[in-house]
Amino acid sequence: MDRKQSQLQVACARRSLFDQGYLDDQFIQLEHLQDEANPNFVEEVVRLFYSDSVRMIQNIEQAMMINKPDIDFSKLDDCMHQFKGSSSSIGARKVIKECSKFREYCYAGNIEGCIKTFQLLKQEHATLKRKLETYFQLVKEAGLAEST
Amino acid sequence: MESNGFSSPRNDSFPAGLRVLVVDDDPTWLKILEKMLKKCSYEVTTCGLARDALNLLRERKGGYDIVISDVYMPDMDGFKLLEQVGLEMDLPVIMMSVDGETSRVMKGVQHGACDYLLKPIRMKELRNIWQHVFRKKIHEVRDIENLEGVQNFQMTRNGSDQYEDGHVLCGEDLTSIKKRKDIESKHDEKDTGDYTSTKKARVVWSVDLHQKFVKAVNQIGFDTTSLSCFDGAMTSSVCLAEVGPKKILDMMNVPWLTRENVASHLQKYRLYLSRLQKENDSKNPAGGIRQSDSPLRDSAGSFGSRNSINLLPSDVSNGSYRFSGSSLVVHNEDLRSHDSDQKRLVSTPLAEPKRTLTVDVPNPCIPRSSQMEFGHPLAPPQSELDFGAFDSTFPTKYPWCGIPEIQPKKKHDPLHLNGGFSHPPLPGQKQHTRVHCPQPAPAISCALSLTERETGFPVKVKPSYNEYRSNANHVSSKDSAVDSIPFQTKTNMANHQPVEPISRSTSSTDNQGMNMNCITELESSRKNINLGMPLFTTLEEDLQVCWIPADCYTNPGLQNIEISELFDRGLIKDETVHLNDELRFDYEFYDPTEYSLIDQSMFIA
Numbered sequence: 086m087d088r089k090q091s092q093l094q095v096a097c098a099r100r101s102l103f104d105q106g107y108l109d110d111q112f113i114q115l116e117h118l119q120d121e122a123n124p125n126f127v128e129e130v131v132r133l134f135y136s137d138s139v140r141m142i143q144n145i146e147q148a149m150m151i152n153k154p155d156i157d158f159s160k161l162d163d164c165m166h167q168f169k170g171s172s173s174s175i176g177a178r179k180v181i182k183e184c185s186k187f188r189e190y191c192y193a194g195n196i197e198g199c200i201k202t203f204q205l206l207k208q209e210h211a212t213l214k215r216k217l218e219t220y221f222q223l224v225k226e227a228g229l230a231e232s233t
Numbered sequence: 234m235e236s237n238g239f240s241s242p243r244n245d246s247f248p249a250g251l252r253v254l255v256v257d258d259d260p261t262w263l264k265i266l267e268k269m270l271k272k273c274s275y276e277v278t279t280c281g282l283a284r285d286a287l288n289l290l291r292e293r294k295g296g297y298d299i300v301i302s303d304v305y306m307p308d309m310d311g312f313k314l315l316e317q318v319g320l321e322m323d324l325p326v327i328m329m330s331v332d333g334e335t336s337r338v339m340k341g342v343q344h345g346a347c348d349y350l351l352k353p354i355r356m357k358e359l360r361n362i363w364q365h366v367f368r369k370k371i372h373e374v375r376d377i378e379n380l381e382g383v384q385n386f387q388m389t390r391n392g393s394d395q396y397e398d399g400h401v402l403c404g405e406d407l408t409s410i411k412k413r414k415d416i417e418s419k420h421d422e423k424d425t426g427d428y429t430s431t432k433k434a435r436v437v438w439s440v441d442l443h444q445k446f447v448k449a450v451n452q453i454g455f456d457t458t459s460l461s462c463f464d465g466a467m468t469s470s471v472c473l474a475e476v477g478p479k480k481i482l483d484m485m486n487v488p489w490l491t492r493e494n495v496a497s498h499l500q501k502y503r504l505y506l507s508r509l510q511k512e513n514d515s516k517n518p519a520g521g522i523r524q525s526d527s528p529l530r531d532s533a534g535s536f537g538s539r540n541s542i543n544l545l546p547s548d549v550s551n552g553s554y555r556f557s558g559s560s561l562v563v564h565n566e567d568l569r570s571h572d573s574d575q576k577r578l579v580s581t582p583l584a585e586p587k588r589t590l591t592v593d594v595p596n597p598c599i600p601r602s603s604q605m606e607f608g609h610p611l612a613p614p615q616s617e618l619d620f621g622a623f624d625s626t627f628p629t630k631y632p633w634c635g636i637p638e639i640q641p642k643k644k645h646d647p648l649h650l651n652g653g654f655s656h657p658p659l660p661g662q663k664q665h666t667r668v669h670c671p672q673p674a675p676a677i678s679c680a681l682s683l684t685e686r687e688t689g690f691p692v693k694v695k696p697s698y699n700e701y702r703s704n705a706n707h708v709s710s711k712d713s714a715v716d717s718i719p720f721q722t723k724t725n726m727a728n729h730q731p732v733e734p735i736s737r738s739t740s741s742t743d744n745q746g747m748n749m750n751c752i753t754e755l756e757s758s759r760k761n762i763n764l765g766m767p768l769f770t771t772l773e774e775d776l777q778v779c780w781i782p783a784d785c786y787t788n789p790g791l792q793n794i795e796i797s798e799l800f801d802r803g804l805i806k807d808e809t810v811h812l813n814d815e816l817r818f819d820y821e822f823y824d825p826t827e828y829s830l831i832d833q834s835m836f837i838a
Contacts, residue, residue, distance in 0.1 A: 111353040118356070119266045126268065134261040167259070167305060170331035173353045174261040 091227035111176030141168040162191040179209040248363030250272040256286040256302040269356045284307035298366045304330040319345040325365035377508040449484035456754045
């Protein structure tokens, strides 16, 4: 694939991420931060997010595992609040939406709602991860194509 | 940016190089923020834990300009961290969170956050964070000046105590002199009542209150020997690091005062001291009030415009000092223009010269005429503060001159150097009223003698003024005139704690500052007025250098016009006497006419 094509592919992949609502403006902010000093800044940030989110997801799951009557919704909310903040760092739009829904259920004390939402949340989280990995792969290839 | 005393190392290309400490438990955000801040050319340090952040801040005091912290953190509540940083380091803190609920934001503001950012944070939001640093600096300058002004003011006030002219000195009690203990307590209550009722519960640091504060601080942090040391500024600043608000509060034994009040006041006091110290080092007190020279003039001018004070003939016109009723806003502009030597007699901020500062209040800036006369029963054309007299001739040693420079250690004795002299040790009445004013005048000589003999507190009236001036310079705002004075007073205060904040107005410190300012004018060296307290104690009787602007004019016997008296006399407008936790004098309540002097010292706000 020649450079132009690679670049086109990257552009398309990127475009679709936005169009399909997976990413929001924050991602663009990260792209603006990328410079010569940090040529792979966006990718680094995304990786950091995903590695850290594992821990956060575990926290939430633990907080939900408790027997129904003893569930501490405020703690659950705090955990999710953290996770939401982290997700906002890369602009994971769909993930953030699920986080907000989850917090609403927490506020309402609806554990079933929380559990269901959390499942959706994890799905979105995983989907985005795949898409971004694909995207970064394309970027790398385009970069390689460029240098050739 | 201006380099008005900013200690930041990057004055030349501000805000580049702003030293930011970012605290967030989320590593992803930490990385992003670091990158964003670096792109803004700031110096970034990141921290994942609140405790680590506090340690870093403590280890490197003065090593950071601003802190950005997330609200949620695992080891410590972000708001708590915010409070701690504010109290210990007095740095601007920006909070951040993904949660933008009004209640949360409100909480942040209540705890002292200077801004609250919502995540995701945009770089453009971070670009402007330098404004918080800058703003704080400006306010510091003002505060210190206010403080000085207050002190000066107080000094003058005390002096004028004796003149019962119904000049109401700053609404606060004139307990500049120790003797007024009972008055003090009375005042305290009264203060409480009045102050709290007037404005929204802001603590007004009356002269008396501030003196108590300083006393407590001294007791905790200093040893008695240090009191006599003129190098008070140094000592005090050093010692202050050891004292804690709770301890001070306990010592002060003022029932209605809260720890938070003390803490914020302590912060300001620290700033004042450090500023004072800096000034001391750099400035060479040109001799107290040199005023008459330009500084005063200008300031006078500023006052002049508003007040009837006649600050130096030419100055008064400026009216930069807006005493009348409004916080003494000494227009720094004028002040600034003058040489920094002029210790800013902060007095200029004295309330508007409206009336000739009849108040003998140690208007720091009181244009000489009025100011200098301590003993003048206010009657004298106080208003004529002739600042012109502020020349260095003004014997800095005016004890009554609200020794602006009262060495820090001094507790704010009502002594206000000026106040002490309310009784005429000074020639004629010049009791402090003039103190502030650089009026070197005769009073000064008296003052000098007084001070000198007392303890050798060099009543440095000038320094404060000078300081003030320099501060004035720094303060860019025009209306910082008043501020500058207070500021000065503040510094003065540091020096001369003893100077009793006469002004009943707002913060005692302010008064003191004011007074002090006057005095400082007189005295070029800072050392002055250590007189402040130690001196005053002895001098109390004689000197009554009260800063109490108005009080000074009360009859000799009445050293400190009790606030109640003041109120009774209707001199003090209650509303002005609001608690001002910023040590601001509220001049509103001063009847301009009454307090020309007072106003000056009172400035503030």
